[in-house]
Amino acid sequence: MIRLSGRFRSSLIIGGQGIRARKLRTFLSMVSLFLGVMAVVVVQAGASIAERALLSESELREGKDGTVQMYVASHAKAVPVTLETLRGRSDAVATFGTQAIIGEPGVTPVNPGGASFDGPGGYSPYVTCDESGCHNVDAPTAGQPPGKAIELQLTALTGDVRKIRPYRLESGRWLDFSSAPSLSPGIVINREAAKGFARHRVPAEMRIDGAVANSTPRIIGVVDDGGFQPAAYVRADELLTWLPETALVSGRGQGVQVLMAPSATGLEQTLRARLLAAGMPAGQVNTNRVDAREHAKTQLAIMRWIFLGMASLVLLIGVAGILNVGLATVGERIEEFALRRAVGTPRSLLAGIVLAETLLTGLFTAAAAIGVGAAGLHLVSTLVGDREPFLQNVEFPWQAGVAGVIAGLVAGLLGGLIPALRAARIPIATVMRA
């Protein structure tokens, strides 16, 4: 147990007595301070929750900071060279994107273009890419009757991408890259696709432009990938059983993206050299390093300081309230402080008593603000958590609690400093002249 000094204990005891003796005044001081401390707590809580949500989403979409992303444009040799170079490596994953329709053949899907199921309009532009670039084209299902089918973005993976993009598994299991490939491709869908499959019963038949035949997919899990459009992930080798490599980089194939972990040193140069050697123009291999988290952090920090600055102004009004009450209280307690000096209380302790009262008032206010903030967040999470995923099961951030306590203490210190100095200067002879 920490042994507190006698002077510190004395100031706490006498400060506590002072607060009990002036409950209404303390309460009014707390009211004047409450909004300021509450503003600091809310800003800090909001910033922490937003940071957690945004950073986590940016990692899901972009990958962890330091990841090197290589974009390889459509080229006949792009897929085989990439597959060959990445074979056996766990620190890099190639992704091949294409569109797939699961459901009845020869119909227009319920979400043409792979649009989200709740999005207004919902049509995504149809794009085709070749060596000269990407172009908008008519929907391949245009003119077909509507039917029971769902269109989604299908991404084929050469390895476990979750080391780089930490998709959150919601149910089922993730793709198993260690087992032998299956003729019936196992797919993991995202939350939006899961929503579609929950609403619409569709046959298990998957169409992909350029595929030699329709396959029968097995949905083995659901992940949160931070995306808002229906998507599915499949092992590249299982997909390539049904789809020629060239189809991945032609028609509606979206080219190759290679994600390299920061530890994959040298791979970028090797892959680039091989692609160029295979005849790919240098301008069609582009790389960039992910620093989304750092970038988002900087932006959030700027926003946080702007809002904390505004909250501090509100807090300052509360400080003025405490200062006003403190000065009035010291004026009323001149005889008490003079008497305390007469019985041997040092000046520093008199200042400590006044500061203890204002600091305790600040702490009580902080406790109230933190309590209200936590309860409010719980309420908001309960009421709108279903609509806003980032508010689901959200916990009150400890940083907001710390900020509230600091705000309360700083306000108590600023509001109590001048009254404390006045109390320490009260002449002892006041008791003799009274």
Next chain:
Amino acid sequence: MTPLIQLNGVTKTLKGQGAPRDILSGVDLTVHGGESVAILGRSGSGKSTLLSLIGLFDRPDGGQYLLGHRDITRLPERKAAALRSAEFGFVFQRFFLLKHLTAAQNVAMALVNGQGWLPRRKRRAKVMAALEQVGIAHLAKQRPPRMSGGEQQRVAIARALVREPRVLLADEPTGALDTETGRLVIGALHAATERGCGLILVTHDREHADRMGRVLQLDNGVLAPATERVGV
């Protein structure tokens, strides 16, 4: 025997807006342990100023002040506060009790003053002993507004005695009390001298003064034995 308190040629001049005024011009005073001294004088004669010098509320302009063997004429405020706590007990004309505290808490004020620390149990025992000493232990949990003037003054005396001071300074402690209650209060103060405590009583009341061992008169800034004495 070493005197408890010794003032040698102590002077004090008030420097206000007008011309400086000599309040004390060479006061000599010696008080031994267990001795009681009454100081009489007209209003404005400097009795309270003398008491505030003795109680280290203020410093003399000249002369010497010894507490035992120690010269405390020019003591810094921090050390003066420690000495006030350890060596002196004060009783004032107005009781200066805090209305929001109980009698026991008012007495404990002299113990919770940042000069050392006593655990709660020991503090309570000391407070109850002091209240017992002045005969109002049964009022420990009462608050001042529910107590009579005499009871309140006895709480103030208990507050002065709780640290077992060597010197008790009383500034017209019966000024706000009726005659009979005043006698009881003087009796409680006098009882402290039986335990070796020195008592200096400033009063206008000749009858109370005559109950002290010595009666001094402060006149024109000089302290001298009082000439007239009524029966004790």
